[in-house]
Amino acid sequence: MKIAILGTRGIPARYGGFETLAEELSARLAGRGHDVTVYTRSRYAEPGRSEWRGARIRVLPAVPTKYFDTVSHTFLSSLHAALEGFDAALVCNAINALFCLPLKTSGARVILNVDGIERQRRKWSVAGRAAYRVSEVLSVVAADAVVADARTIQDYYRERYGAASAFIPYGGDLSPPQGDETLRALGLRPERYILYVSRLEPENNADIVVRAYREVPGDLPLVIVGDAPYARDYIARVRSAADARVLFPGAIYGDGYRQLLAHAAVYVQATEVGGTHPALVEALGFGRVVCYHASPENDEVARGVALPFDVNRPAGIARLLRDVLNDPASYSVFQERARRRVQENYRWDDVADRYEALLEGKSVLP
Numbered sequence: 001m002k003i004a005i006l007g008t009r010g011i012p013a014r015y016g017g018f019e020t021l022a023e024e025l026s027a028r029l030a031g032r033g034h035d036v037t038v039y040t041r042s043r044y045a046e047p048g049r050s051e052w053r054g055a056r057i058r059v060l061p062a063v064p065t066k067y068f069d070t071v072s073h074t075f076l077s078s079l080h081a082a083l084e085g086f087d088a089a090l091v092c093n094a095i096n097a098l099f100c101l102p103l104k105t106s107g108a109r110v111i112l113n114v115d116g117i118e119r120q121r122r123k124w125s126v127a128g129r130a131a132y133r134v135s136e137v138l139s140v141v142a143a144d145a146v147v148a149d150a151r152t153i154q155d156y157y158r159e160r161y162g163a164a165s166a167f168i169p170y171g172g173d174l175s176p177p178q179g180d181e182t183l184r185a186l187g188l189r190p191e192r193y194i195l196y197v198s199r200l201e202p203e204n205n206a207d208i209v210v211r212a213y214r215e216v217p218g219d220l221p222l223v224i225v226g227d228a229p230y231a232r233d234y235i236a237r238v239r240s241a242a243d244a245r246v247l248f249p250g251a252i253y254g255d256g257y258r259q260l261l262a263h264a265a266v267y268v269q270a271t272e273v274g275g276t277h278p279a280l281v282e283a284l285g286f287g288r289v290v291c292y293h294a295s296p297e298n299d300e301v302a303r304g305v306a307l308p309f310d311v312n313r314p315a316g317i318a319r320l321l322r323d324v325l326n327d328p329a330s331y332s333v334f335q336e337r338a339r340r341r342v343q344e345n346y347r348w349d350d351v352a353d354r355y356e357a358l359l360e361g362k363s364v365l366p
Helices: 017-031 069-082 095-103 127-140 149-163 180-187 204-211 232-241 252-261 276-287 296-302 314-326 331-343 347-358
Strands: 002-006 035-042 057-062 088-092 109-113 146-148 194-197 224-226 246-250 266-269 289-293 307-310
Touching: 002 017, 002 069, 002 095, 017 035, 017 057, 017 069, 017 088, 017 276, 017 347, 035 069, 057 069, 069 088, 069 095, 069 109, 088 095, 088 347, 095 127, 109 127, 146 149, 146 347, 149 296, 180 252, 194 252, 194 276, 194 289, 204 224, 204 232, 204 314, 224 252, 232 289, 252 276, 266 276, 266 314, 276 289, 276 296, 276 331, 289 296, 289 314, 289 331, 296 307, 296 331, 307 314
Parallel strands: 002 035, 002 088, 035 057, 088 109, 109 146, 194 224, 194 266, 224 246, 266 289, 289 307
Antiparallel strands: none
């Protein structure tokens, strides 16, 4: 098939979960003989690159503002793709539901991954939340099939809109890192640091994590990996709350990211909003001891193989980290449990199988 992937920042992946999905899925579909194009925003594209891991890259501009970055790029991408004769398209993010229509009109089969309940994110204004609410309604009528990356999101669409969706999570079986230069550049030693990875936005609670870490004794670094293009004030607050042990290397991708995940003593996931979070699944896949905020979405992935906390109780986060760091041997049992969970439920090849079937118009078990 000739397949388009729209609605992400593009490939190579340099931002978040949708970009990871675009890269890992496009590579596997291309490897199976499909002709895959990933629409990529110009400011995230690598100059001169037109292909990545077997998939074509189509670079188009976007309006680089908080409210129009995603929709402006997907609008242009949908118009372009509608003229290119694609057999099928994967559109990411519920806010892009309206742009499924040009693709359907062109004869393409359209799949929409709605992500989490985005209107719950604190960064959005009243108008932004209203736009997401309308887009949720459009999602269930504008696409040929809807994908939920978490069972809780699947339940939400069924209960609120009476809409069926296909459950397809993210994969967590990343290839092992090839080096250790990222650790060395940051002055880190394997198994001697705590890792947090997320976009630095309020509902991901990096500020709470760094404040809680002030109550954890010792000299182990806490490494806060991530950034966000429209959250300068919040990032400044996170930095001001941190003590001298906290490192802020910014966003790190590719082998450097895998190096940090593979060698962390503890991984912390503090997100409140969203579906399945790729970094959480990937940390489990590397067999890390994971401490996570027990939201329904995170529980779905990590219950029984990781250690829950309530992000609204920072003292509990500090106590949990103290316990794990003081007696790591007692918690090592979670490492093999985590690896097994990912191998049984979160493999990228299985993810690609389900997307491929949907794009071909085949039925996929809910």
